[in-house]
Amino acid sequence: MSKDTIVIREIKSEDNAPLEQVIRGCFHEFKIPLEGTAYTDPETASMFEAYQQSNEVYYVVELNGEVLGGAGIKPLPNFESTICELQKMYFSPKLRGKGLGQKLFEKCLKAAKDLGYKQCYIESASQLKAAIHIYEQFGFKHLTEAVGGTGHYSCSIWMIKDL
Template identity: 50%
Template sequence: MSILKIREIQKEDNQQVAKVVRKVLLEMGVPKVGTAYEDEALDNMFATYQKPRMAYFVVEEKGKILGGAGIAPLIGLEENICELQKMYFLPEARGKGLGAKMMDACLKFGKSQGFKQCYIETLPYMQDARKLYARSGFRSLEKPLGETGHYNCTMWMIKDI
């Protein structure tokens, strides 16, 4: 039985995290433009999440990063709304309750930073993720919020925290 550990990202995790996110996005058939795939931050996640009111958590097993998720102010609505960002898991990490645990860690952090709501963007075919979000209390929105630049993400959800 191996031990899975959720912890904050470290500088030496950058390469593994970028690889995990891009691999999952390709697996899901996500467009490479207008999504997290082309975000500049992806190659330096540690530095990106060192700013105020931001955190990125990873799931590690025996030194291998299996997934991660971040929380940050929603650009354009920074004061009260945070955004759940780049939550992706390799196939071997799925179905173990890690998504719920990771989201809980992110939401607790967001609440501790004074945010009142959490926003997420997703895609229609990411059905397992959308089910998790709905089970966790997220509700659908009619249009996007903020200025994420992810114009290919066509589903938006929000939750009070």
């Protein structure tokens, strides 16, 4: 019996279509509102192109050569330049339960520090209980309102952490 091959790497242009499927699939699976979320973000269909600036990065997770998830770091829109946002962290059911969420999360937080950010912000939906639990374990604190200008008015969970 062979062991699964898991790779976490920076996004490539050919990852756009499979990653879009993973992201959009999670919204249907968890019954997250589509409007006012990452579901309707124009960049969801072109993730590679959306993460090409020097102060941002997006990682995908491959399982046996298949892209099944990812997460990225970008400056928090319309806010202080020292605060980044963890964006679009979604996993296919095939990846869940393998500890990869924490590994990817650690990689993103390290990248945020390396890029010079002082704080990391997250917006999420209350339906994503496992993800929120990971954020809390990593020391993210709940906020009472959104910050920045993400446009994700359907997200009801806002969190921040000093890096």
